[in-house]
Amino acid sequence: MFKNNLTFGYVLFVGIPLLILIGTLRAGANLSAPPAVSGEWTIDPAPGNCAGPPDMSIYQTGADVLIALNDPQKTTLAGKLEGGLIAAASTTTGCGGASRLEAALRGNPDTSLWRAGSRSTGATHAPRFRSVQ
Amino acid sequence: MIDLFKLILQIGVILLTARIVGMIFKKIHQPQVMGEMVAGILLGPTLFGWLAPVMSKALFPAPSLGYLNALSQVGLVLFMFLVGVSLNPKELHSHGHAAVLTSHVSIITPFCLGSLMALFLYPRLSDDSVSFMGFALFMGAAMSITAFPVLARILTERNLLRSRMGTLSIACAAVDDVTGWCILAYIILLIRTTHAGRPIWVTFGGLLAYVFLMLFGIKRPLAWFEKSFHQTGRLTENALASMVLLALASALVTEFLGIHLLFGAFLMGAIMPKSADFIRYVLHRLESVTVLVLLPLFFAYSGLRANIGVGHNGTWWVFAAIVIVVAIAGKLGGSMIAARFAGIGWRDAASLGILMNTRGLMELVILNIGLDIGVISPAVFSMMVLMALVTTFMTTPLLEWAYPARLMRNEVNEFAEVRVA
Numbered sequence: 001m002f003k004n005n006l007t008f009g010y011v012l013f014v015g016i017p018l019l020i021l022i023g024t025l026r027a028g029a030n031l032s033a034p035p036a037v038s039g040e041w042t043i044d045p046a047p048g049n050c051a052g053p054p055d056m057s058i059y060q061t062g063a064d065v066l067i068a069l070n071d072p073q074k075t076t077l078a079g080k081l082e083g084g085l086i087a088a089a090s091t092t093t094g095c096g097g098a099s100r101l102e103a104a105l106r107g108n109p110d111t112s113l114w115r116a117g118s119r120s121t122g123a124t125h126a127p128r129f130r131s132v133q
Numbered sequence: 134m135i136d137l138f139k140l141i142l143q144i145g146v147i148l149l150t151a152r153i154v155g156m157i158f159k160k161i162h163q164p165q166v167m168g169e170m171v172a173g174i175l176l177g178p179t180l181f182g183w184l185a186p187v188m189s190k191a192l193f194p195a196p197s198l199g200y201l202n203a204l205s206q207v208g209l210v211l212f213m214f215l216v217g218v219s220l221n222p223k224e225l226h227s228h229g230h231a232a233v234l235t236s237h238v239s240i241i242t243p244f245c246l247g248s249l250m251a252l253f254l255y256p257r258l259s260d261d262s263v264s265f266m267g268f269a270l271f272m273g274a275a276m277s278i279t280a281f282p283v284l285a286r287i288l289t290e291r292n293l294l295r296s297r298m299g300t301l302s303i304a305c306a307a308v309d310d311v312t313g314w315c316i317l318a319y320i321i322l323l324i325r326t327t328h329a330g331r332p333i334w335v336t337f338g339g340l341l342a343y344v345f346l347m348l349f350g351i352k353r354p355l356a357w358f359e360k361s362f363h364q365t366g367r368l369t370e371n372a373l374a375s376m377v378l379l380a381l382a383s384a385l386v387t388e389f390l391g392i393h394l395l396f397g398a399f400l401m402g403a404i405m406p407k408s409a410d411f412i413r414y415v416l417h418r419l420e421s422v423t424v425l426v427l428l429p430l431f432f433a434y435s436g437l438r439a440n441i442g443v444g445h446n447g448t449w450w451v452f453a454a455i456v457i458v459v460a461i462a463g464k465l466g467g468s469m470i471a472a473r474f475a476g477i478g479w480r481d482a483a484s485l486g487i488l489m490n491t492r493g494l495m496e497l498v499i500l501n502i503g504l505d506i507g508v509i510s511p512a513v514f515s516m517m518v519l520m521a522l523v524t525t526f527m528t529t530p531l532l533e534w535a536y537p538a539r540l541m542r543n544e545v546n547e548f549a550e551v552r553v554a
Contacts, residue, residue: 006230009474013238013467017245021273024248028265031255036262038510061512062258 034063034081067101077101140200143192144430150176151429162533164286166428166494167525173432174518178440193437205434208427209498210398214380215423216282216495217402218415220307231475235468236305239489240277240312242467243460247276250459258452258513263324270320271508275500275517276460278313280493280525281306287491287528291538298481298536302488305468310495314399317499318392324506325391339390344400347383352404355379359406362414373418376405393502428494435497438504438511439518453516460520465490483535491528496521 038060059066060081067088069075079088079101086103151169158168175181182189193201251269259268284306285294293299322336358376362368368376380401387397405415469486473479500517503509509517 006234006475009234009471010237013234013471013474014241017241021241021245021248024245024252025266025269028248028252028255028269031252031265033256033259033261033263033265036260038260059511060260061510062256062260064512 034060035084036060037065037081037086135200136197139192139194139197143197143201143433144204144426146192147173147176147429147433148426151432162529163526164283164290164493164529166283166286166424167522169429170432170435170494170497170522170525173429173434173436174439174441174522175436176433177436177438179436179442182437182440183442198434198437201430201434201437204427205431206394208423208431209395210380210384211377211419211423212282212428212431213395213498214377214398214402215416215419216310217399218405219285219412220281220311220403221407221412231472231477232301232304233308234475235301235471235477235485236308238471239279239305239464239468240309242471243276243463244273244316246459246463247273250276250455253455254452254513258510260510263508267320267324267508270316270323271503274313274317274320275496275503276463277309277316278492278495278499279306279309279464279489280491280495281310282495283493283525284488284491287488287532291532298484298488301477301481302485305485305489309489311403313499314396317502318396320508321392321502321506324508336391340387340392343386343390347400347404355404356406359408359411362411363408368414368418373415376415377419395498395502431501432497435501435518438501439515440511441515441519441522449512449516453519456516457520457523460492460524461490464492464524480536480540484532487528487531487535490524492521493525496524 038058041056041058043055055070057068057070059068063081065079065081065086065088067077067079067086069077075090077088077090077100079086084104086101088101090100151172154172154175155165155168158171159165176193178189248269251265251272254272255265255268281303284302288294288299288302294303318340322333322340325336358368358372361372380398383397383401384394385397387400388394465486467486468489469482472482472485477485497518500509500514500521504511504514
């Protein structure tokens with residue numbers, strides 16, 4: 001009788017979860033996640049008035065991004081990645097007066113090229129630069 | 134160029150913090166290793182980096198972390214070798230089919246729940262460099278791990294190793310770890326092969342061939358160590374050095390195969406002879422430096438990568454709470470229900486579930502692998518680290534509630550009498 005119980009136990013507690021697992025993997029196959037943008041990026045050419053090697057680091061969790069510019073002020077901008085567009089803002093004035101960064105992600109994942117514009121608060125000047133990973 | 138002064142200073146600060154916090158945790162009846170894990174977290178951005186960012190950056194500048202990581206990886210290789218040495222899945226046979234059912238359920242239930250949770254987390258916390266399958270399988274594997282070494286430590290400190298529930302827990306945890314690491318090896322193989330552009334069958338075939346060679350070629354000559362030990366009552370320094378060299382060599386092979394070097398070390402330990410006195414001797418000789426010096430470096434390196442501070446928004450904490458609840462439901466709940474179904478009493482079943490829910494150090498090892506291969510982001514890493522800390526911390530007080538010490542002592546005495554008879 002115990003052997004029957006054991007078989008039933010395996011079906012109930014192992015078999016059914018295994019089926020659920022297989023179903024889960026199949027159901028999730030069509031799920032999509034935001035494009036991967038985390039890593040080190042080179043800014044080319046460097047925005048005006050920025051000293052030091054032009055680059056930035058992007059830390060990503062899903063659609064949330066944290067962009068750390070390698071400028072003397074160590075500007076960091078927090079924002080969102082949605083539909084291939086990044087909009088990030090900083091509470092402090094950073095490199096070249098930048099406190100906001102808007103970028104469009106283009107290209108394939110291997111040669112991701114960006115075109116981004118930064119705007120200083122209240123000013124109309126918007127230097128454009130390209131970032132390459 | 135390595136800054137030796139800074140490296141030695143870092144090691145000193147880490148060891149001192151680990152000992153102090155470990156002693157504090159021991160005072161509140163938590164395992165010392167739990168305190169050492171927390172010490173590592175506190176040295177990172179969670180506390181030290183938040184309170185004194187300038188001092189934290191000065192003590193742990195980014196360029197120096199590579200050396201710390203290298204030392205900690207050496208410690209992990211030795212540690213995983215020792216975990217493999219101390220595992221003896223054959224013990225499960227003595228507990229019968231009930232134990233086998235319980236151990237299998239304690240793996241599949243949290244694995245299934247972890248993968249289900251991935252349906253919710255993947256579009257919110259991952260990115261398209263990781264496939265859903267890789268993410269879901271990793272989350273499942275991370276949820277299903279039990280910290281065999283910490284479990285053994287808790288049972289030893291509470292004098293429960295010889296109890297019926299204690300031996301059953303150890304046996305189930307042993308099977309859990311072996312199975313969990315096999316699943317993780319497959320996941321890493323899947324992810325790394327995809328990124329490396331190498332056909333999966335090449336890596337998988339190489340791994341199978343290596344495992345076959347280890348089990349049927351290398352294992353038999355290793356009996357020489359046990360024979361030498363039983364002849365003289367000890368192992369020479371050359372013999373011990375040979376064991377370490379074998380562990381390192383095996384680690385190199387699995388790293389070359391594209392799995393991870395820890396698997397090779399674990400596998401070498403797993404095929405070592407398994408007589409109780411031999412295992413005890415090897416652990417006694419090799420554990421000291423590993424546990425006292427090298428493991429705290431690993432905890433600190435993990436802590437420097439984790440941020441469980443107050444800087445997170447509400448959404449992060451909600452996700453972290455979901456991860457913790459799912460982890461507990463899967464492991465504690467699954468193990469308890471399976472044990473109860475197998476005819477074990479409610480008190481023992483609950484205690485078994487509580488013990489199996491301990492994730493501790495093994496969880497940190499897996500999470501670091503996941504972060505290194507890019508299957509989880511730093512935010513998910515931090516959430517899972519918090520889950521590991523919570524599930525490990527709750528073990529001792531919950532166990533005291535479910536099975537008070539005085540009841541345990543009576544049961545141990547009865548069980549010992551039955552075994553002697």
